[in-house]
Amino acid sequence: MFDSTGISELGGRHDVALQGLMASILSGEGNPARASHEADLLAVARDRDRVAFRRLFDHFAPRLRSFLRRLRTPEGTLDDLVQDVMASVWRRANSYDPAKASASTWIFTIARNRRIDLARRKRPEVDLDDPATVHEEADGEPLPDEQASHGQLAVILRDAIAQLPPDQSEIVALAYQRDMSHSEIASELDLPLGTVKSRLRLALVKLRTAMEGLD
Amino acid sequence: MTVSHHPDRALLLDYATGALSEPFALVVATHMALCPACRHEVSAMEAIGGAMLEASTDCSQAQPEDAFARLMAHVEAVPGEHAASQPAINDPALAAIPRPLRDRLPASPDQMPWRRQGPIETVFLPCDVPGYRVRMLRIAPGRGVPRHTHRGEELTLVLQGAYSDATGHFGRGDLETADPTLDHRPVADPGEQCICLAVTSAPLRLTGRLGRLIDHFLDI
Structure with missing residues (x-):
């Protein structure tokens, strides 16, 4: 139902909203209180x-x-x-x-x-208890969340996003904050699909590396 | 068993944010059941979402004063949820199909109403999302699918056996993404039937006499 409101309706307003988002992330507001x-x-x-x-x-x-x-x-x-x-x-x-x-x-x-x-x-989901589900043989590297315990992730992400080039951070924000698929992002920004995919890939690799680099 | 062909990151991200269409999400989730590396990747993408939520504090409007009291009155009227345990599955062919897909099969692969289409057999699965086709495919050992292209994007996930085409070798858990530019001729490995889940987005069907004729040849 929420998706039916349409992307086109966003028009030029999304720039303002995204700037607001980026400002709130970059300002470091919402750094988790440590309860x-x-x-x-x-x-x-x-x-x-x-x-x-x-x-x-x-x-x-x-x-x-x-x-x-x-x-x-x-x-x-x-x-x-x-x-x-x-x-x-x-x-x-x-x-x-x-x-x-x-x-x-x-x-x-x-x-x-x-x-x-x-x-x-x-939403089709993996059932980890299903006998057909394949598990790692040894314990893999810990998830980013385990390393960045108790919400440090917001801080790490803030820094990592601050270092993304604007063309990459814009696409990441549209994916998470507008719930747009990569093909919707391509038509919203009037970019070839391959360009969107490669910018997303670059951005995600950087964010992932930042999260995993935390000790 | 090592999975070597994965969905690209854009598909995994769409799955993680919830933007991926349900038929493609079925393929991605079934692949993820067979691929710990992609589960790991999606968990990292969800962690980015969690951090985005944590950083969402630009909303100056406070919650209504009585919001918490109303919430508690609501939740205390409803019991907590416990996940129902799944019954054991005795049929080994069915038990080998990961659950997101197994829940949607009409029967065990051995007992499904396969329909022969040339060298392959197919069973269409119910799909209520317009523009998508969800099929199980079965290719006899050593047999090939005729050369074809696709109208939309097609995701093919191998569940049993293996096949090869010009782009590589695909075994259990491997996912191949084909777009309309890929012209391929998959051939099943000898020795074992190859069973796949194939989901196609076909946004446009060709119309008119010539179109229907073209459609007929494209329709693999």
Whole structure:
């Protein structure tokens, strides 16, 4: 439903919105206060801890609102969607695994999946417990989230994005903040598909390297 | 088993952000079930999304005062969710198909209603997204698919056996991306049937008498 609002409607406004996004990332706003959201999520899962959940709500609800607003969520449904995502956080906290993702990464995936549900689309997912799923023989390198524990990732990403050339950071922002596929980005920016793909590849390699370079 | 042909990063990113169409997401997720490296890549892309969420603080408007109280009243009326455990699968051919795809098959590969189309057999899977075709393909050992091109983009994932074409050798878990410029003639390895999942985006069908004739030859 949110996708049906159309890309064309963005017109020239997206430049302003993206500048706002980049400004907020680059200014370092939102550097995580260091109460552990991961510990709070585990307390919600284990004890249905309302105080911990209140802390998560106070931290993530405004961020979700801001994040989802950029994703072309109609203003009238924004608060409902934030409530909906936070309700999923409460209900599904027992499936959160701190070894796999930070709290903000996990909540990002919850919000993404709720948006797909509400658009009446389905999301095929890997089932790690399925016997047909192939696992690494030895433990692989740790995920970026494990290395950049407790939300340091936002800081690392801020620095890494600051170093991306503008043509790459623009495409990364459209992918994450506008929910555009690479082919939609190509037509939005009037660029050949191959150009979009190669800029994305360059940007992702740099961001990935930055995340993994953290000790 | 090592997977050597992967989806390109743009496809993985579209999957990670949620922008990928459901039929292509089915191929990517099934590949990911067979490919820990791509799962790792997508996790890194989700971590970028998490960091983007963390940095989203430009919204000056506070939550409504009673938002938390309303949320708690809502959630306490609904029990927590627990993932349902999956029943064991006795059919080995079916058990070898990763779950995102297995859930959509009408039967075990041995018992599906294969329809012969020249040297290959196909089963169409239900797809309610306009413009896409989702098919299982079965090629007899050593047999080739006639030379063909594609109208749209086609993703082919090998689930059993292997095939080769001019671009390389594709075994279980390998994913080949073909666009309309690729003119290829896949040949199955000898010794084993090759079973693939193939999803095509075909945004335009040709129309008119000549178009239908052309369509007929393109329609592999």
